[in-house]
Amino acid sequence: MTSLRYVPHLVAAAVLLLAAPQAAAQVAVRYALDSLPNGLRIILSEDHSTPVVSVDLWYRVGSRNEQPGRSGFAHLFEHMMFQGSAHVGKGQHFQLIERAGGVLNGTTNEDRTAYFEEVPSNRLNLALWLEADRMRSLAITEENFENQRQAVKEERRLRVDNQPYQPAFTEGIPLLYDSTSCFGYAHSVIGSMADLDSAKVTDVRAFFERYYAPNNATLVVVGDFDPAEARRLIAQYFGDIPRGPATEPVRCDYRFDVGPKRRVWEDPHANLPAVVIAYRLPPHRDADTPALTLLGTILGEGESSRLHRALVRQSRSALAAGAQSATRSGPGMFFAFAIANQGVAPDTLERQLQAEVERIRSDGVSDEELTKARNTVRAGNVLGMQTTMQVAERLQHYAHLHESLEEMATDLDRYGAVTNETIRRVADKYLVPANSFTIVVVPKPSAGGGAP
């Protein structure tokens, strides 16, 4: 069907904001664990319903491992992983997988860098071999590096600089954390143009040596495969890659009582004001995470959420409003945001967002709201397990953010144990002015140019 017409996307501007780790939920899948002597961790999970297999390889390195002056490097490096290796030419990784009928990509976030291939099941060997070849022998040339630097700068322009709201959100939200005590989480994943320009090809090799070793990686295979055959291939392709150095933990000091911070951002591309209030959260493994996730759903997910009802429907001040708890390996973030309707001042939005947060701090939530939020988590758990790739991502989530696959079986119980009182308590602990950073985006008429 044609999709030529642009469908108005009410929360378009919020999409990037919400591209956060999935809520934890009970996982219903069988798996087997394995590892190689060089430290590569392996998770295998069979599903023969479609002749498809997903390979998902996570390295424990993300933007949190970057140094000042090199923001954006982990993601820039991810691009270099598609530029060839000892036995694979530039661009061939794409070619070989696509020609086999597969899809592939890589993604980088604060905590990890992920590479995946989803292929017809007869090409599991190809996907594994391509991952192994670049892990053992990445090709790094000045020319390819320069080319990818340009591609990444265009990616930044596409996703951030040329979009309304995104410069404010991308640059602003990490300011929740202090760049001297927690640089890892105090800058954007995409990085600054100046730092992208400063990156050197010598940095690429050092980064590879340090982080792209088997003992810093977890390989997940899900789908239609024979486990004995998969083990044999993994051992053959990855077995002789030497270990790398132990990586040092990322240092991040933070407090929940820094005092309120606020910043006004003039956006030449925005037509409507917007407000985001962000709060610091503890790491994903913290016991408060289920309550915070449910709180995010109650406050800001769907048309029955507090913010939608109050700001979009009752006061009609917002075109869109929402909230979400976005947790990570390290400290996370809770957002409440709204985009103004035409003619509504940003101060109005900010006051209303604050009022809704305060209402939960003082009065808690209703039983119906809590049940709804639990059901949303439960449905998300089921709907997020339909493809082999989704299952692979779920397994990686538990391996990395929980450091326990066994918690897949019990995680939903933690959501069931949350009470109205727990919600009120976590709201009162984290969603406080002293722990907040408010970003107000106001449209700025563009200077220059002839258009009105």
Added chain:
Amino acid sequence: MRRRAAQASGTARSATGKSCAGTRKDLGRGARPARLAGAGCWALLAGLVVLEPHVSRAQYPTSPPPAAPLKPMQFPPFREARLANGLKLIVVENHELPVVSLTLALPAGARVEPAGREGLAGLVATLLTKGTPTRTADQIAAAIEGVGGSLEASAGDDFFTVSLTVLRDYLDRGLDLLADVVLHPAFPDHELELARQRTLSALALEKSQPEALASRFFARALYGEHPYGRSATEASVKAITRAEVQQFAADRLKPQGALAVIAGDLTLEEARRLLGQYLGSWRGEPPPESPAPPPPPGGPTRIILVHRPGSAQSNIEVGNLALKPADPWYFPAVVGNKVLGGGADSRLFAILREQKGWTYGASSGISRGRDVGHFSAGTEVRTAVTDSALVELLAQLRRMRAEPVPDSELAAAKGFLVGSFPLSIETAAQVASQVSTARLLGLPDDYLRTYRDRLAAVTAADVLAAAKRVIRPDSAVIVVVGDGSAIYPKLQTLAPVEVIDADGKPVSPDELTAKAQPVAFDAAQLVARRDSFQLSLQGNVLGYMTAELVRGGDSLVYLEETAIAPVGFRQRTVVRMDPSSLATRAVDQSGSGGGQELEIHLVYAGGRVKGRAETPDPRAGAPKVVEVDTALAEGTLDINAFQPLVAALPLAEGATFTIGAFEASQNAVRTLSVKVAGGGEVAVPAGQFAVFRVEVTGGSQPLVFYLTREPPRRLVKLEIVGQPVVFEAVR
């Protein structure tokens, strides 16, 4: 490049140990078939693993391992039925997960909106879930979200859809709600006004998004008054009345001609029973559609430039009308499209991104509408390379029409299209979507069953013939969304350009071209000094530049010398200026590059520039000679005088200047746009400095100058945008 030498560090071993199967207690039925013999658990996931020697020790392969035979795969079974009220039903069973999705598609998309009421179908969709005689909007939202489900309506060009997704346990509740909103929508007044206000705000938001602007104006240019070309505007959304909303729903939301597709954890028999129970009383047939006005005939290629001031990139979309949905040329066209712009293993991606570094992505596609579809190719590139990217894009479209696709690319494209089909039918909802698309577009009954075979049969000759029908770069619509003042002059050389703003209103090209104006320079910033710079590429020093200002009683002379030994480039420039007005008096330049000589001598006096310029022309193989005698507007500098004078501009955060600069090699005045964009600190070999960052566009290449904030200002760094080289001050 082999850091990790392939010397074996020991035979890889695999683990055995206790089973680590997860439970399915939330799901309770039909476990995934997943059994792993000898599965092991990581203790604490920290690598404490029981290891045993592996049986064999195979060599690491140095070329891609061969493919095992592709497993045969039939398109998953689906069943069809028809209810007594005419509603057609398709069921795709899948009992792996306890979830059901239902999509109701009705022939009531934007195409049946009356003229001037664009957006009506979308408003009806928004309002459908906002109240019935027995439920308020809040109650509907709470009821469906309370069980973790979703119920949404939306309107496309051709079809109006209502979608329900719920866990199996709550299917009754979901169907009850769906039936209530489809059969008894109330369209309360206050909900209409709220929806209208939000739609208007959403339209305002769209105008700030470059991809939305590109899409809107591309459709308008391609399809004209045909429904696919129309879209909601402020005026049309304001004009819609509640009576029109009610009439649209009463006429169009009927079971005759509608299709319900159910996928997931239920059987055809259950589906029939449940739909009979909830939708059995739904009756009627929509009135016949009036024929749509035809899309405009394609003329010669034209460019529509959507002026979006300050854009960091240009969004480019090129295309033309193509095929009707059941056209057999579709299959070779799809193969050709994969070669041209389908994914990372395509020509556009390989050239525009991996070779040129102009973009993050470039792709092409073949769309299908119920009436007719289109071909389009597009990319988003930084402003400075807009014209180059468009030229390359068009060249690649022409190549598809001119040359047969080589066997290797043909095999690659078919390999992907045939092989990836299973990936598109992994879930029941995906299978349902494939089936319903085929039915709604009126494709032949065997379409899905024969899809892969028909693709596999495509030859290079078929692709060439299809490309000639489907890809028409000389009769195309080109939409570019970007900063018109930077790109208009360049686009003009490629095709006729119509300039509009984000509202679609015409913009006069005169408004785009910033007028150069005399600038009040601060001559006191220019003190006698001599600075040295190193030119480096990725940290490797390739050459040097020295810049010297000499003040006399009645003269100010700028001397610049540059040498880049590895490429045999050297250049010496002498610019004489008036010491107070800083107007250019004379320029003498000599040097060599690319094996050719450079020699320029110019005198500026009485509002004219006269002289001779001989400059290297690598393409011609001999220097280009220009005899210069040109009248100049007041305040026009020589382009070589610009660099020393940046320091004398009244620099301040956010300041902009427009300066005319004569470039003898082109015998033309360039309009330089100067913008002071922030500052910060820069570290160069000469030290660390607080600086102004000054961006200059309009010359042969965009430049960024970094000047000290501390007076007298000093140039400490110079970048050529888009190139990995940088000039940095040394001590």
